[in-house]
Amino acid sequence: MADLLVRLYDLPEYDYGRTTSQGVTIRRALPLERGLVCDWVEAHFSRIWRSETEVGFSHQPVGVWLAIEGERLLGFACGDVTARGFFGPTGVGEAARGRGIGEALLFKTLEDLRAKGFAYAVIGDPGPVEFYKKKLDAMEIPHSKPGIYKGMLR
Ligand SMILES: CC(C)(COP(=O)(O)OP(=O)(O)OC[C@H]1O[C@@H](n2cnc3c(N)ncnc32)[C@H](O)[C@@H]1OP(=O)(O)O)[C@@H](O)C(=O)NCCC(=O)NCCS
Incomplete structure (x- = not known):
């Protein structure tokens, strides 16, 4: 898919009530959580996303956001990691999908x-x-495929 462009100055106000009322906390990851979070990202998603997430832990403030319930990690999102100003990667564990967690992570990272x-x-x-276009007036960037990923080793 073509890359999407999001106007941050027009970002809609986001109500985190849906996740907070479920006892889900969205917060910035701590540097000392790097190993645990990166292991989780690789186990649930891929080695490629792990590599990107590690970059998010390589600067201050950390560019990785987490969704946590009790002491359980449910999802993550990265900002300013793949390239400056990029959103992603992001993912929510399969069992926790459909509870508004992906959307809360998206907005928190974009606000950051x-x-x-x-x-x-x-x-x-x-x-x-469609997940991104649901609440964001995101537009496809012409000629952005394969974009920065051209020639990527796999
Ligand atoms: C995409 C993903 C992060 C969404 O997380 P989630 O917590 O299930 O999403 P939410 O519950 O916050 O969904 C918010 C809204 O988007 C919609 N939505 C969620 N996933 C969608 C999808 N794949 N396609 C279209 N709409 C979607 C939901 O129906 C929901 O609508 P509602 O508010 O009317 O109920 C999750 O499905 C995931 O981890 N997928 C695999 C990894 C991935 O594709 N990451 C993105 C890479 S660019």
Whole structure:
């Protein structure tokens, strides 16, 4: 898929009530959680996403956001990791999907990119485009496929 462009200055106000009322916390990851989180990302998703998530732990403030219930990690999202101003990768564990967690992680990460001074965010090579377009007026960037991923080793 083509990359998506999001206008951060037009980001809708997001109500985190749906996740907080379920006892799900969305917060920035701590550096000392790097190993645990990266292992989880690789186990649930891929080695490629692990590599990107590690970059999120390689600068301050950490660019990795977590969804946590009790002491259980349910999902993650990265910002400013794949390239400057990019959103992703992101993922929610299969058993926790459909509870609004992916969306809360998306908004928290985009709000953080906006606070860092970005006017726009790019969602690189999005899988579920409809998920992103549901609440965001995201537009496809012409000629962005394969974009930065051209020639990537697999
Ligand atoms: C995409 C993903 C992060 C969504 O997480 P989630 O917690 O299940 O999503 P939410 O519950 O917050 O969904 C919010 C809304 O988007 C919709 N939605 C969720 N996933 C969708 C999808 N794949 N396609 C279209 N709409 C989707 C939901 O129906 C929901 O709508 P509602 O508010 O009317 O109920 C999750 O399915 C996932 O981890 N997928 C595998 C990894 C992946 O594809 N990551 C993105 C890579 S770019």
